[in-house]
Amino acid sequence: MIRVLQPWLAPWLAAAFVLIALLKWRVRWRFAASTMVRALDARAYRASIVRRLPFAVLAIAMLLLGAALLQPVIPYSQTEVESRGLDIVVLLDLSSSMQEQMGGAKGPAAAATITRRVRTRLEATRAAIRTFIRSRRDDRIGLVVFSDNPYVVSPLTFDHEYLLRYVDMIDDQILQNEGQTAIGDGLALSNYMLSRQAKAGSRGHQVIVLFTDGEYNRGRDPVEVLAESRDAGIRVHVVGVDLAEEVREKPAVQQLMTTVERNGGRHFNAESERDLLAASRAIDAMEKSRLVSSVYVQDVPVYEWFAVPALVCFVAAMGLRAIPYFVDQT
Numbered sequence: 001m002i003r004v005l006q007p008w009l010a011p012w013l014a015a016a017f018v019l020i021a022l023l024k025w026r027v028r029w030r031f032a033a034s035t036m037v038r039a040l041d042a043r044a045y046r047a048s049i050v051r052r053l054p055f056a057v058l059a060i061a062m063l064l065l066g067a068a069l070l071q072p073v074i075p076y077s078q079t080e081v082e083s084r085g086l087d088i089v090v091l092l093d094l095s096s097s098m099q100e101q102m103g104g105a106k107g108p109a110a111a112a113t114i115t116r117r118v119r120t121r122l123e124a125t126r127a128a129i130r131t132f133i134r135s136r137r138d139d140r141i142g143l144v145v146f147s148d149n150p151y152v153v154s155p156l157t158f159d160h161e162y163l164l165r166y167v168d169m170i171d172d173q174i175l176q177n178e179g180q181t182a183i184g185d186g187l188a189l190s191n192y193m194l195s196r197q198a199k200a201g202s203r204g205h206q207v208i209v210l211f212t213d214g215e216y217n218r219g220r221d222p223v224e225v226l227a228e229s230r231d232a233g234i235r236v237h238v239v240g241v242d243l244a245e246e247v248r249e250k251p252a253v254q255q256l257m258t259t260v261e262r263n264g265g266r267h268f269n270a271e272s273e274r275d276l277l278a279a280s281r282a283i284d285a286m287e288k289s290r291l292v293s294s295v296y297v298q299d300v301p302v303y304e305w306f307a308v309p310a311l312v313c314f315v316a317a318m319g320l321r322a323i324p325y326f327v328d329q330t
Contacts, residue, residue, distance in 0.1 A: 002302065004070040013066040020062070054320040061313030068306040073299035085138030086205045086287055087156055087197065089190040090129055092170065093212035093241070094147045096179035098122040099172050100213075102242055102273060119273065121241050122172065125211050128239075128276035129167055132209070133160050135284045142193055145170065146186035147178035148218055156197045183212060183256075184220030187236065191229055204233040207287050213241040215253045223259050230263040235287075238267040239279045 004010075102124045119127075133141055140156040141163055154166050187208065194206045208229065216222050229236050238260050240248070247253055248269065257267040266286065268279035320326050 002072050002074055004072050005299070006069065006071045009066075009070055013069065017059075017062060017066065021059075051326055054317045054326050057313050057320065058317040061310045061317060064306045064310035064313065068303045068310060072302050072306065074302055075299055085136065085140060086207055087140050087142075087194055087199075087202055088136065088207045088209060088287070089142045089144055089156070089193060090132070091186050091190050091208055091210040092125065092129070092143070092145045093181060093183070093186075093210075093214070094122070094145045094170070094172075094175045094178075095181040095212075095214060096147075097181075097213050098125070098241070100242075103271065120172075121213050122170070124273040124276055125239075125241055126167055126170060127273065128270075128280040129211070130164055131277055132280040132284060133163060133167070135281070136160075140197070142190075142197075143167065144186060144190050144193065145174065146182050146189075147175045148180050148182055149178065150182065150186040150189040151175075152189065152193060155193065180218040181212065181214050181216050182219035183210070183216040184222040184225045185218075186210070187222055187225040187229065188220060191225065191232060191234060194234060195232065206232070206234045208234060208236045209283055210236060210238045211241055212238065213243060214247055215250055215256075222256055226256075226259045226263055236260055236263065236265045237283050237286075238265065239276065239283075240267065240269045241276065242271055243269055 098121045100121055101118045102121050103118060137160075140158055141154075141160065142156040143153040143163060143166060145151055145153055153170070154163050157163055187210070190208045194208075198206070226236060238257065240253075240257075243253070260267050266283070268275070268282065270276040270279050
């Protein structure tokens with residue numbers, strides 16, 4: 001719908017147009033465009049209405065020009081949808097038990113599987129982490145590892161190729177002098193990194209994904225740290241990597257998983273590589289990026305729709321006035 005930016009000009013333009021029309025009507029013009037004696041001798045003679053065509057065209061030009069002076073515009077709105085990702089910290093357990101074979105094969109059973117090369121828990125977990133990172137195109141992702149102590153491998157970054165190279169570099173030699181499981185300290189460092197790199201509006205859109213194969217036996221109590229995560233609006237998901245039945249039944253492990261669920265997170269028990277991949281995809285499906293829409297409204301000028309036809313009408317009126325048939329004689 002067209003609207004005008006200068007509506008106050010409309011009464012003045014209308015008054016000017018009426019004034020010109022009245023002057024034109026009051027001034028009588030005589031035409032001498034025919035030499036026909038019979039027509040000139042007639043008692044009643046009225047010029048053809050066609051001879052008023054230049055004035056009609058000129059009037060149309062003035063109307064169009066007046067419309068252009070009102071500055072007509074068309075309101076134009078545009079919606080822009082922007083995808084804003086999450087801030088995610090992948091927290092990886094590098095305790096000594098992560099070097100055991102995936103599936104818990106030990107002793108003679110482990111020897112029987114040497115020929116078919118069963119991967120370790122760490123190798124299987126790295127594959128699941130790679131799959132998870134590749135699926136999070138719009139997210140900033142960081143990487144923290146821990147054993148006796150936690151360490152930042154990569155801060156939050158959009159450069160996922162850079163991050164994947166660091167994931168590939170993680171092996172059993174990185175923390176070879178350590179071997180325990182400080183889950184609470186790892187969560188605390190992840191909380192700290194998320195708070196330090198937080199952006200405006202990021203609260204409630206921060207996530208920690210913990211991959212571990214045991215219970216904590218060093219450092220802070222992870223249940224206490226989970227309370228800090230909850231207060232900071234950080235969701236925590238836990239993937240138990242090949243947790244043995246006796247480990248899952250321990251009160252400390254059950255309390256950790258219960259607290260994760262109560263604080264809005266999920267926990268998964270992955271007993272195989274397929275379970276690990278399924279858990280990473282499940283977390284990917286739960287943690288969706290934010291879609292933010294912004295509506296922009298602007299006025300598009302369309303005065304040329306009226307100005308150009310007005311110019312054409314002015315030229316046409318001048319051209320018609322050059323034809324003797326339309327020339328007025330006072």
